[in-house]
Amino acid sequence: MKNVKLLSLFAASTAALAIATGASAQNTKPEKPAKEAPATQPEKDHGKDEKGAKGDKGEKAPKATAGVEPGQPAPAFTLKDTEGKETTLAEHIKAGKIVVLQWFNPECPFVAKHYKETKTFNDLATTYAPKGVVFLAINSGAPGDQGAGARANTEAKKNWAIPYPVLLDEAGAVGRAYGAKNTPTMVVIGKEGNVAYFGAIDDDSGAAKPGKTNYVAKALDELLAGSNVTTPKTKPYGCAVKYGKSKG
Amino acid sequence: MLAVQFEIEPRWHLYWPGRNDSGFAPKITLKGPEGYEFGEPLWPAPKRHVQAGGILDHVFEGRLTVLIPLSVPKGASGEAKFEADLSWLACERVCVAESARVNLTLKIAADGEKPLDAAGRGLIIAARAAVPKPIDEAKPKVVAAVHAGSLIVEAPGATRIEFYPFEDCVEIPDLLGRGSAKAARLALPLGRGEGEVRGVVSVTMPGAAGAPATAASYSVDLPAKAKEPEPPRPATNAGGTK
Numbered sequence: 132m133k134n135v136k137l138l139s140l141f142a143a144s145t146a147a148l149a150i151a152t153g154a155s156a157q158n159t160k161p162e163k164p165a166k167e168a169p170a171t172q173p174e175k176d177h178g179k180d181e182k183g184a185k186g187d188k189g190e191k192a193p194k195a196t197a198g199v200e201p202g203q204p205a206p207a208f209t210l211k212d213t214e215g216k217e218t219t220l221a222e223h224i225k226a227g228k229i230v231v232l233q234w235f236n237p238e239c240p241f242v243a244k245h246y247k248e249t250k251t252f253n254d255l256a257t258t259y260a261p262k263g264v265v266f267l268a269i270n271s272g273a274p275g276d277q278g279a280g281a282r283a284n285t286e287a288k289k290n291w292a293i294p295y296p297v298l299l300d301e302a303g304a305v306g307r308a309y310g311a312k313n314t315p316t317m318v319v320i321g322k323e324g325n326v327a328y329f330g331a332i333d334d335d336s337g338a339a340k341p342g343k344t345n346y347v348a349k350a351l352d353e354l355l356a357g358s359n360v361t362t363p364k365t366k367p368y369g370c371a372v373k374y375g376k377s378k379g
Numbered sequence: 380m381l382a383v384q385f386e387i388e389p390r391w392h393l394y395w396p397g398r399n400d401s402g403f404a405p406k407i408t409l410k411g412p413e414g415y416e417f418g419e420p421l422w423p424a425p426k427r428h429v430q431a432g433g434i435l436d437h438v439f440e441g442r443l444t445v446l447i448p449l450s451v452p453k454g455a456s457g458e459a460k461f462e463a464d465l466s467w468l469a470c471e472r473v474c475v476a477e478s479a480r481v482n483l484t485l486k487i488a489a490d491g492e493k494p495l496d497a498a499g500r501g502l503i504i505a506a507r508a509a510v511p512k513p514i515d516e517a518k519p520k521v522v523a524a525v526h527a528g529s530l531i532v533e534a535p536g537a538t539r540i541e542f543y544p545f546e547d548c549v550e551i552p553d554l555l556g557r558g559s560a561k562a563a564r565l566a567l568p569l570g571r572g573e574g575e576v577r578g579v580v581s582v583t584m585p586g587a588a589g590a591p592a593t594a595a596s597y598s599v600d601l602p603a604k605a606k607e608p609e610p611p612r613p614a615t616n617a618g619g620t621k
Contacts (some may be wrong), residue, residue, distance in 0.1 A: 204381055240468065241478035273431075277473040303432060312434045330609045338468055338476035354460035370474040371401035 136355065180224040189354060198310020201329055201363035205230075205320040206308035212296035218267065224324040228265045229354055231255075233332075234306065234372060235268035235297055236314040237287030238278035240338040241369035245315065246291040249341045251332060252315075259351050264296035271306030273375030278340050303374040313369035319350045319360070327354055330365030381417075381483070382503050383407055383463055385443040391471045392438035395425030397578060398437040398544045398554070402474070405467035409410045409447060412459050418448030422508040423578050424596030425543055427559055435555045437543045444506035456489040511579045514597035521582055523599050525569070530601070532565040534582045538592060540565040542599075544578035549603040569603055 199206065209219045223230050233252065235241055245251035256266045272279030278287075284297045300306055309318060309329075319328035328350035335342030352359045386407065387393060396404035409417045422445055425437035451459075466478035514523050521534040530551075532540050541559040544551055550570025551558065557567050569576065576599060583594040 239474055241474075271432075307432060312432060337406070337466070338403070339466065368403070369401060370468075370470065371430050371434045372432055373437070373472055374430070374434075376431045 144268075151375065169222055172359050178292055197283060199318075199326050199329060200362070201326050203271045203326055204324055205318070205326050206305070208300075208305045208308070210251070210298035210300055210305060212298050213288055216296070218296055218298060220320070220324075223265045224320070224322075225290040227322055228263055229327075229351065230267065230320040231259075231351070232309070232318040233266070234311040234314045234316040235270045235284075236293075236370060236373065237270075237283055239314045239370035241316050244292070244338055245332060245341065246287075248339075251341050251345070253292065253294065255345070258348070259355075260294070262351075262355055264351060264355075268293065268295060268297040269300050269305060269311075270297060271300040271311060272373040273302045273303065274301050276373035276375075280372065300343045301375070303372070306372050311367075311372055313367040314372055316367040316372075317347050317368055319347060319354070321354055327360050328363050329367075330362075331367045331369075334365075336368035380460065380465075380503050380507070381409070381449050382499060383445045383447070383465065384502070385439075385445075385467070387440055387443060387469070389421055391469050392428060392436075392440050392473045393443055393467055393469055395437040395439060395543065396422060396546070397425070397437055398520075398546055398548065400434045401436055402438075402468045402470060405443075405445070405465060407445060407447065408464040410462045410464075411449075414452030414455065415459060415612070416450045418450070418592055421446040421448070421507070421510045423489050423506070424511050424581050425542070427541060429555065435558075444502065446503065446510065446511070451487060454490060455487045457487055459485050459487050461485065494519075509596075511596040511598040514599050516582060517582075517595070517597050521580065521597060523580060523601065523608075525576060525601050525603060528569055528571075530565070530567040530569060530576050530599075532567075532582075532599075534563055534578050534584075536584060537563045537582045537584040538585050539581075539594075541581045542567055542578055543581065544576075547575070548572040548577045572603070574603050576603050 200324040205220060205224075207220050211217050219299050220230065225356060246253070260266065270279060270284055274280060278284070279299075279301060281299060282297065287293070300307075309316075310317075314331055317328065317330060317332050318326060328346065330346060331343060332347055333342030334344045334346070346362055346365055349362065353360050381403075385393060394402035394404045404422075407420060413415070415422040423439070423443070425439055428436045430436075460482065461484075462480065462482045464478070464480050466476070469475050469477060470532075506611065514521055517534075519535070521537075523530065523532045525531070530542060532542065534540055539559065539561050540563070542551075542554075542565060543558075544554065549572050552568060552570055554567075560566070578599055579596050580599050581594055581596045583592050586592050
């Protein structure tokens with residue numbers, strides 16, 4: 132699916148040097164014929180800014196999602212998975228488990244890279260589930276949005292052989308309570324029910340390849356060894372969670 | 380100067396390489412003949428993009444032209460071939476990761492020869508005009524300063540002022556709620572950390588006599604702590620400098 136067309140690579144004279152100059156747009160146009168580009172008009176573009184910004188203001192003032200910080204109690208929740216089975220966070224905490232939450236959207240390229248390109252998430256579960264760690268994927272996408280709904284998630288769970296429940300949070304209340312803005316956002320909850328880690332899965336924020344350091348694996352190793360989590364917070368990366376507009 | 384241009388379909392956006400809650404900016408990797416050197420890419424100012432759930436991004440819509448300064452080695456002539464590897468995330472509500480490779484062959488004017496005219500030249504000049512200038516070059520004057528823990532931007536007559544922080548800007552606790560002011564003054568509280576206030580200020584002025592409003596953008600780079608005389612160190616002082 133091509134949503135962005137690359138017009139061309141242009142060149143013009145550099146200031147001081149004797150000089151590179153231009154193959155025309157037509158000569159270098161890639162496979163897709165795109166309409167000839169008139170000179171960019173900054174005023175016009177900014178005119179658009181203005182309109183967009185007005186649109187924002189038309190709604191009520193934007194409110195930041197509350198969110199949780201490491202060390203705070205993990206907000207309780209009860210959600211149904213793709214099979215309609217209810218799961219509560221409390222039941223796992225009560226059982227003395229470490230819980231890993233993963234904000235999920237099967238259509239998001241960043242999520243897909245860790246399930247398809249590499250097996251980051253499956254491997255994580257394979258390694259740590261036997262050590263008593265519970266994994267839960269949560270989809271906070273609004274009904275009708277990309278990757279939301281029981282069908283898309285049931286399919287993804289099957290196709291990617293996800294060995295843990297995918298919970299549906301279509302109202303977005305759980306996502307908002309945690310301040311999850313990205314798929315994937317990762318949250319590790321320690322045995323006492325407090326957030327031990329909040330952030331990215333690893334240190335490569337692109338959509339192409341996994342990073343070198345898996346922060347979740349590191350946090351789990353540390354928790355299981357009874358020590359402190361040395362990196363309790365990172366900046367999550369990925370797609371925006373597709374929250375419904377109603378409670379924005 | 381080289382330029383990479385993205386034609387973005389309606390309703391879709393690409394990401395600005397500053398502070399965002401999601402996505403990532405287009406990655407541009409250039410290759411050219413030996414001796415040719417590329418500078419840091421120059422980006423135009425983005426626009427704020429707010430989604431439900433308090434998700435704030437800075438994005439590009441419509442057409443995006445990224446400039447890459449190019450230095451030509453002394454004595455170069457003939458032709459030079461350039462190749463750009465591009466990868467980007469495009470989002471609407473849906474996100475799609477895409478990539479492309481484009482190339483360009485340029486005729487190089489020899490030393491002393493008159494610069495050859497370029498079809499892309501007008502486009503590059505226009506794109507350069509859209510790159511934020513240092514704020515002290517603003518005309519009419521726009522003033523940015525750090526005062527009592529806030530970034531204050533004043534632009535007499537402006538109908539809107541916004542601030543878009545770079546990745547390495549100090550923390551801004553409520554960029555979502557306070558980063559855009561429909562006024563001639565923006566007061567944006569900064570986090571407590573040390574560092575610089577680095578980013579882009581966008582100023583919208585009303586158009587004269589029914590003409591559309593125009594926006595100009597400026598780059599800002601200020602220490603987050605304004606230089607103030609050392610206070611006589613009170614034991615506790617909420618809100619005091621630390």
